[in-house]
Amino acid sequence: MAYRNITLKEISTILGTPIIGDDHVINSLNLINRELFGSNLTYVGHENYISYINREEVTAVILNEDVFNSVEPEIKDKKTFFVVENPEDEFYSLHNYLLKNTDFYNDDKESVYGDNLNIHPTAVVEDGVIIKDNVTIGPHAVIHKGSIIGNNVVIHSGARIGNQGFQVIYRDAVPHLIQHVGGVKIHDDVSIGANSCIANSLFDGYTEIGKSTKIDALVFIAHNCKVGKNCVITPGVVMAGSSLVDDGVWLAPNSVVLNGVEVGDNSLVCSHSLVMKDVPANTKVIGMPARKVGKIESK
Known part of the structure; x- marks a missing residue:
């Protein structure tokens, strides 16, 4: 994969979790209630944050089964999901994996x-x-x-x-x-x-x-x-x-x-x-x- 460029299918392989929805290229991981840039993969660990899923910059979401079942059908049709037991842990584990094993974060800009x-x-x-x-x-x-x-x-x-x-x-x-x-x-x-x-x-x-x-x-x-x-x-x-x-x-x-x-x-x-x-x-x-x-x- 290239700098800031990974498909959701590649992420599915890393997580060992199937995709629910369409495959896309994402260029950012970030927290769902923060300032977002580009096409984001994020996570939701509690129903209080469901409303953020519909943000334009959110392409894919890691969440648990209870939260996924609470997402409105029209939002499910627009986003891609990974359903896991512990969304926060899986999200940060993915972040660490990308940092240590790929070029996703490897900018290497000159001074x-x-x-x-x-x-x-x-x-x-x-x-x-x-x-x-x-x-x-x-x-x-x-x-x-x-x-x-x-x-x-x-x-x-x-x-x-x-x-x-x-x-x-x-x-x-x-x-x-x-x-x-x-x-x-x-x-x-x-x-x-x-x-x-x-x-x-x-x-x-x-x-x-x-x-x-x-x-x-x-x-x-x-x-x-x-x-x-x-x-x-x-x-x-x-x-x-x-x-x-x-x-x-x-x-x-x-x-x-x-x-x-x-x-x-x-x-x-x-x-x-x-x-x-x-x-x-x-x-x-x-x-x-x-x-x-x-x-x-x-x-």
């Missing part, structure tokens, strides 16, 4: 370097990185494969861009880490503080930092997060996986945004706050859990 770069001799830049113009990379910083660094970006000492994200599944009550295959995209005019960490995305796409955003030291931004433009992220902030911070947001020191939560445009999250649910635009929140305490005038 691209722009003009006027200031890369410290102790910094590590892996193969397969794109760095545009006027970029500074400080001592002992590490830029991992699959990262894209925009123009006029400053990455301070000890920062890590594109490090392995943290996705855990349990098999027989034992936690297992899932290897990530996505990237990180840093847009123009961004500053990344010392010893901050930005994880790569789990599957397709990028963890993204928007234009002109400024990130201070000791910040952790997990896989699949999206940070908008003109944001300020201060020391000790943690953004859990797939959380969203829209344009112009200020995250004060040691605040935490939980996975899948969105903080709206121009909002302020005060120090030591735990954001457990979406924050509307132009809102000030504080506390554990964070609660609204005021409005922010539009900038």
Whole structure:
């Protein structure tokens, strides 16, 4: 098989499970409730996620018999299915197999370097990185494969861009880490503080930092997060996986945004706050859990 190109019949052979529906070529594995690209194979482990199956980008689904029996007939006619006992385990086992035994994830892009770069001799830049113009990379910083660094970006000492994200599944009550295959995209005019960490995305796409955003030291931004433009992220902030911070947001020191939560445009999250649910635009929140305490005038 070629890079990002495998038939469902080939997947059927790997899984040892027959196809229900038509054979197709897929070019992506991803979680069904995430941002999807291309033609996807995904999984559903619970009936709460059945509505996602009808998404245009979903070509094939791994699920169990109970969930399959609950899928509407008109959706069954449009999608292809693999019925297994443990969909999550089979999905990640397939991911690992493709990673270790095939060229499905093997991109091997060459590095691209722009003009006027200031890369410290102790910094590590892996193969397969794109760095545009006027970029500074400080001592002992590490830029991992699959990262894209925009123009006029400053990455301070000890920062890590594109490090392995943290996705855990349990098999027989034992936690297992899932290897990530996505990237990180840093847009123009961004500053990344010392010893901050930005994880790569789990599957397709990028963890993204928007234009002109400024990130201070000791910040952790997990896989699949999206940070908008003109944001300020201060020391000790943690953004859990797939959380969203829209344009112009200020995250004060040691605040935490939980996975899948969105903080709206121009909002302020005060120090030591735990954001457990979406924050509307132009809102000030504080506390554990964070609660609204005021409005922010539009900038």
